[in-house]
Amino acid sequence: MRIEVLDVELLERLAFAPFGDVIATDGAERRLINNGTTERFHDLARIDVASARGSALINIFRGQPFQPPIDIVMMERHPLGSQAFYPVNGWPFLIVVAEDRGGAPGRPRAFLSQGYAGVNYGRNVWHHPLISLVAASDFIVVDRGGPGNNLEEHFYSGVAYRVDAAGLAR
Secondary structure: OEEEEOOEEEOOHHHHHHHEEEEOOOOOEEEEEOOOOEEEEEOOOOOOOOHHHOEEEEEEEEEOEOOOOEEEOEEEEOOOOOEEEEEOOOOOEEEEEEOEOOOOEOOOEEEEEOOOOEEEEOOOOEEOOOEEOOOOEEEEEEEEEOOOOOOEEEEOOOEEEEEOHHHHOO
């Protein structure tokens, strides 16, 4: 099996835009509510779950930490809805996504969240399952519930994409 090392990019809105939304307060529209006692960061992601009679679910996922090197050998996508992840503990985590290449994921891209920003994967965006880095980490997850098959998986053949410790040192 061939190993290809992935560069790790810091999670930034523009670089991540082809795959979905970065969920962060930095740069967000701010509104004061509740008689000025609460600051609302407005409309941070485009939740897309209504196709095929879907509905929004709010979950907490607890991801067990991965130890580098991390080999990316499979990806998944959700054809009926978006999927948003927002870290609760404030610990860094890795986001791995890929463009679609004829119904399969292409070469992955890796992004590092420092733990203060989450992501919303757009509908049909190939991504690796949750990759916690520091410790068991909790995430608020908004995704789709309802009828239909909303999960496709793809296993890379003959190649593994690797994220090593040096790529995570940011």
